[in-house]
Amino acid sequence: MKWFQTVTLGLSMLIATGCASTADKQQWFYPPMAVPLQASMQQEVQIARLSQLLLRTNLSDELRAKMLYERGNYYDSVGLRDLARLDYGQSLKLNPAQSELFNLLGVYYTQIGEFDAAYEAFDSTLDLNPENSYAVRNRAIALYYGDRIDLALEDMEAHFAEDSSDPFRALWLYLIKLEKEPQVARQDLLKLYQQRDNDWGWVLVALTLGEVSEEQTFKAIFAGTRDNTVLAQRLTEAYFYLGKRYQYEGDFASAISMYKLAISFNVFEYVEHRYSFLELSRIFNQVKAEQLAKAKLEQAKQE
Template sequence: MKWFHTAAMSLSLLVISGCASITGNNDTKWLYPPMAVPLQAGLQQEVQIARLTQLLQRADLADDLRAEMFYKRGSYYDSVGLKDLARLDYDQSLSLNPEQPELFNLLGVYYTQVGEFDAAYDAFDSALELDPDNSYALRNRAVALYYGDRLHLAMEDITQHYEEDPSDPFRALWRYIIQSKQQPEQARAELLESYQHRDEQWGWLLVAISLNQVSEEQVFNAILQGTPDNTLLAQRLTEAYFYLAKRYQQEGDYAQALSLYKLVLSFNMFDYVEHRYALLELGRIYHTVREERKAEQQAAN
């Protein structure tokens, strides 16, 4: 695929990406991982938060309008990483207008992030009761069930989600991640079959990362060549480092996975699911390593 061709990087591209490389005869070796400038809260976001805060102090607002304002302010809080303030606003909005499936979906993602899985399931169930065709809520419930170790139910949801659009590489990826917990060989075979029927969507490069079909150098070059600005670079690297970290985690290389998940968090892409779940993954790795070391000490004694 043309995405994977290796080419020399210009000086300006290297400065923008914040990476360094050495070039051999056949490939590029990276001394430092490609980076983007971490995104910061914009003036517009801060102004909107301040404006909505002022408007919400008015006593003459109708409940439906107040609910909408809480929802909007919560969305701005969420976009700058203030997830607890966002949750409070979402709760306020739902107390005024409980028929908001998109808000239940957002709350479900929040509860998944913080490991409150029963609350997450309830939120996603509410979202799907209000909107049975909400594909995002179905996918997010599958992910919550996966992290909550309810793998059979997770597979039911993610399979339904995948079958709605098999051409979507992210659907294929999450089906693979969930299925790998119980059927790693079958999961890889099915993802490889999907990959062989790929189109030009960006996400298939992430599938290639997961399948180890391309080198990391090729991946980095493809991202750098296809990202004209820092925001898009931050988005692409957030996704790439997350799925690369998942691969290393599955291989048992926890040190590499930890480093990559930390890179995912560094770009401040707060509204990306990869950013949302990277911190959760870090906690799971720390727990796994701690339990392994405890078992080794007990065996040694």
């Protein structure tokens, strides 16, 4: 609870200064950083232990499926996602009735851009457990990245309605709605921000809306915690959503820098880390398409 209290203190400082003029703000010459997270001894020991146990031939299918799922989770937590996917797949073959495992696979498929496989995985999760709200959110994000905005909006609105005080639900609803009604999206998010509580995520909402400066945001993050793990998590989130803002504004160079920073802290379990890779691919494809279109236009003029 100690770190939560310090985060709340930092948030209060941020809200108090949120309306201040930023005309004379100092620029950050070096990006605020944390020490990148490393695999813990416990994680490595658990992977080795489960690997040894899985060599046994007398395991029941149910127990083997559970152990493969657990090892997959450990692989995923240290960034070995392909190994995690292999374990998840083997686990599902032994026990297909694992709703949360399908949810994890859906996130994995979203990250690598295999959206049809992601939709199927999330649908399987919800078939097995219709009450899994996070599968609805994750499917909405997959639909968003798959350019199925209307369906994404439908899912995210349902997810948001379950807890309208959650800043992260509000942020993702805003990002999706931004594709259809930018002005309405901003007005709706601003209205929610004005009714905020002291949840950390509202700092990210303020940053996204431009209600506070980058400097104020990072000062609040550093005032909120001295724990490196929490700091890495907060910076991962901040750089991702700042990247989204820059990307929407067309500042691809800054967006790329922010996504790379979000990746750098090794917070593998956060969607902001996972989807930073996807955002970098989207920017690359967009810039490449624009360059090809420009080259074709110039060639047509010469002919």
